[in-house]
Amino acid sequence: MTQPTVTVEAAFGSSMFDASPSWTDISAYFRSGNTARGRASVDQRFETGTASLVLDNRDGRFTVDNPSSPYYPDVKIGVPIRITATWATVTYPLFYGTARSWPPDYPTGNIESTVTVPLADGFYNLNLEDLAGETFDAQPTDERIIAVLDAIGWPAALRDIDDGVATVQATDVALPNDGGEQPALAHLLDVAESEVGVLFMGGDGKVVFRNRVAMSAIVSAATFDGTDYQEIGLRYDDSILYNDIRVAREDGIQVTFVNTTSVAEHGRRVLTRDVMPMGNDPEVLNVAEWLSTLFGSQRLRIEGLKFKPLKDTTLMASMLNLDLRDAVTIQMTPPGVDPLSQLSAIEHIRHEIRPQDWTTVWSVIPLTDLEQREFWILGTSELDTETRLA
16 A cells, blocks of 8 residues: 655754754654644644654664764754655645654564654744743734744744734733743734634644634635545534633723623623733724634534545545645535535644554534635735625
8 A cells, every 4th residue: 555755854953943954864764653733622722733753773873872873962852853744746744843752662672672752843842932021012913923933033934924913012021920931832822812813833843823814715625525534523512602702901901792692592601811912902802702703603513534545645635735724625414414514624633654554633613604704904905895804
């Protein structure tokens, strides 16, 4: 069975903050691995992506402090590693992160040896960077994200930042009572959440910011039906049902917006987001209304899919080409009811790679009418009779 060519490269002697790391191909020692990126639920933030690599270590090249290793003395915690897959002559990024450990394993005495390397993506590094002492002017969300990344020295090549549709207030990280410590990641996530945008790490190692209208007039990238996936998961519950939205900005009052129709139908479900660095109270209300529309109603929804993409050349290409927050159409025909077709955003991606076997698992969420509606942003788009101001 033909499967993608997996390439594993390590930048020994470099860090995630190096703009031009020197890569060493260690693919010949790759045995198996997995990657996972995304978030557990659409009402939560994206999390640090993780991966794991099993490497052949029979010659001791990945054993820490081994002077006979060709990589000595650079087999260390924090080594950048990137994983790509080549299929039908096209190379796709799967994961970009750093090694968290290099634990050697000798399952059959001194004959066999492997090392299983756990990886964490760039969120891990962003969380280690302290913004204490930094000050930022009031500015659009995208400019704040760029300013924070500049302040900590994050490479410009590892950024994919949408234009912001909201502003955040001036911030002095060293203000009294804030502990004098603020991880860069926490502030970046606060900024993205301040306009109901999202921040995550791409498979290519880029910090990705998508504004709240990123799915406006979105076109489905691919369609999948029962001939494509092995398993499908559906839900209809109140796990992401909220209709009483309470949001407060720093140094501001809490603003409440209630979806009275939803409360009458489902009862009160409170979602609170406090101490957001929003620029003014009208923007707080705008966010509260937006969240009320996103979460105020529920319907039968497809939430999970499992694929065995090696069975089909086109399917494999789709699995490798799609990333977090891409839009896809998922179809199924349940017995006894009408066919179901759902335009969804991919929220979590997991790849499991074994010899002659590849499994991809997605978590998805249906896109609401609000998210798909065509919007325009002042200064960036033309006003159209079918569009709305974001």
